[in-house]
Amino acid sequence: MRLDFQLGDVTDDKVKLSFLACNLEGRALSWLLDYAKKARTSQNSKLDYDRVIADFRSYFRIFLNSFHVYEERVSLRQTGSLTAYSEKFKKWKFILDEDMEISEMASVHQYVVGLKPKIKKLVREQEPKTLSEAIIHARAASALETGDRTTKSSKKR
Structure with a gap:
């Protein structure tokens, strides 16, 4: 950091x-x-x-260089909630923006790559141009996925 x-x-x-x-x-x-x-x-x-x-x-004795931070961000994956993943990604982006010039599209691609597979597929179809757009599409896709699971579980009853 x-x-x-x-x-x-x-x-x-x-x-x-x-x-x-x-x-x-x-x-x-x-x-x-x-x-x-x-x-x-x-x-x-x-x-x-x-x-x-x-x-x-x-x-x-913290002297992390920007390459270490970049590596952490690139390896970041959504394992829990979308909100937690998005917040963590934005923190890493904030830290990196200080040290490295990373294009907005590179940030969008890295964010999307880290999403859960079903959400990632839906977000890619929208072709977001900014990180904000990608996050909005991910939220919508996550809501759709949650809605699908709720519908399927209520049909089983």
Whole structure:
């Protein structure tokens, strides 16, 4: 995960740190919350974003390069809900957009390839041009698939 991401023109450290906290989980989130708690109890209670990132990197020794992140995104597959897959894909896209110039069509193709087979087939038929279009078509296809399963199970009764 790239930790020194840019938030457009956002310069407020509080906003950057809030965004970071929303995108961390597990040990990383626990570390950040403990770090913030210690900072509040010390004399210098103002958290500096750059200092937090440097300390985070030092603690976890995270130096993932963009090729590792790209490999993670390419291997991403929908195994659970469509929403979970789409959110994870968008997070990887956000991280990669900082480091690499990947075309919108490449992102669309990677997203569609990772979908479950029935949903993938229906989305490909729609030929989406943007990631947003692909996600909309995937939601519609997922709803159709769920509707088909519901109809089939109610007919069996």
